[in-house]
Amino acid sequence: MKHRSTSEFCCAHAPMALGLAALSHPARIEILRHLSGLDASCCKDVVGHLRLAQSTVSQHLKVLVEAGLLRMRPERQSSRYEVDVEALKALSDVLAELADACAAARTRSDAASEGHLNG
Amino acid sequence: MKHRSTSEFCCAHAPMALGLAALSHPARIEILRHLSGLDASCCKDVVGHLRLAQSTVSQHLKVLVEAGLLRMRPERQSSRYEVDVEALKALSDVLAELADACAAARTRSDAASEGHLNG
DNA sequence: ATCGTTTATCGGCGATATACGATGAAGATC
DNA sequence: GATCTTCATCGTATATCGCCGATAAACGAT
Numbered sequence: 001m002k003h004r005s006t007s008e009f010c011c012a013h014a015p016m017a018l019g020l021a022a023l024s025h026p027a028r029i030e031i032l033r034h035l036s037g038l039d040a041s042c043c044k045d046v047v048g049h050l051r052l053a054q055s056t057v058s059q060h061l062k063v064l065v066e067a068g069l070l071r072m073r074p075e076r077q078s079s080r081y082e083v084d085v086e087a088l089k090a091l092s093d094v095l096a097e098l099a100d101a102c103a104a105a106r107t108r109s110d111a112a113s114e115g116h117l118n119g
Numbered sequence: 120m121k122h123r124s125t126s127e128f129c130c131a132h133a134p135m136a137l138g139l140a141a142l143s144h145p146a147r148i149e150i151l152r153h154l155s156g157l158d159a160s161c162c163k164d165v166v167g168h169l170r171l172a173q174s175t176v177s178q179h180l181k182v183l184v185e186a187g188l189l190r191m192r193p194e195r196q197s198s199r200y201e202v203d204v205e206a207l208k209a210l211s212d213v214l215a216e217l218a219d220a221c222a223a224a225r226t227r228s229d230a231a232s233e234g235h236l237n238g
Numbered sequence: 239a240t241c242g243t244t245t246a247t248c249g250g251c252g253a254t255a256t257a258c259g260a261t262g263a264a265g266a267t268c
Numbered sequence: 269g270a271t272c273t274t275c276a277t278c279g280t281a282t283a284t285c286g287c288c289g290a291t292a293a294a295c296g297a298t
Contacts, residue, residue: 021143036221102155
């Protein structure tokens with residue numbers, strides 16, 4: 001997840017890669033889904049929902065917070081975790097842009113080869 | 120990237136997680152962008168674009184192929200790699216659905232608290 | 239003050255990811 | 269046939285991940 005790659009594209013795509021990495025685990029996807037249903041929730045609640053050790057869940061929550069996809073209020077007794085809907089939407093949009101760019105490029109090249117080869 | 124987690128949600132979210140994991144590296148994002156510009160391209164071309172060893176690039180391409188985001192025709196001399204636009208769009212849509220679900224849940228809960236608390 | 243609850247962090251283990259060089263296979267070129 | 273190019277794979281080294289148990293910190297209740 002942490003890379004010290006070689007070129008400028010690394011810096012350019014690093015935020016997107018970090019966000020997607022945070023979502024590249026079934027447990028973390030499920031955490032987002034679970035937390036979206038409720039208003040805000042604590043770690044213990046997530047532990048009850050998933051079948052993972054408390055320390056493991058705490059780690060997953062930390063990953064999501066560091067990726068900016070969750071916000072947390074550290075109320076020492078029972079911290080509240082909440083989905084950052086804007087950040088999630090932003091990440092989704094970036095991926096959608098990539099998909100659209102690829103689709104547009106293909107459409108363009110299809111049109112070109114039709115124009116050149118006439119079918 | 121390969122997890123043998125505990126519950127049913129793992130299987131449910133595994134495909135999404137696998138796809139996002141494939142995109143969770145700047146080099147692989149850049150590979151998709153690069154390949155979308157061209158029609159189809161070979162490994163050497165990608166090696167020239169990125170500043171990574173040929174073996175490393177070959178690995179990244181393999182990851183993308185195994186995730187279904189790239190198609191490859193193994194022409195032994197110079198294999199052709201091509202973006203699977205449909206697969207990429209599908210993955211983007213799944214993430215968009217997750218984001219929308221979270222947004223919808225928040226909107227609903229906002230409306231509820233407004234109704235209860237009158238602001 | 240003591241106990242119970244909840245959470246975050248530490249340390250360790252096994253598995254995986256990332257990167258590279260070296261090697262071998264397959265086609266092209268001379 | 270000899271050589272070059274291109275690519276996939278192997279082997280290796282290092283770093284990170286994912287998981288857990290154990291522990292410490294913070295708060296509430298008794």
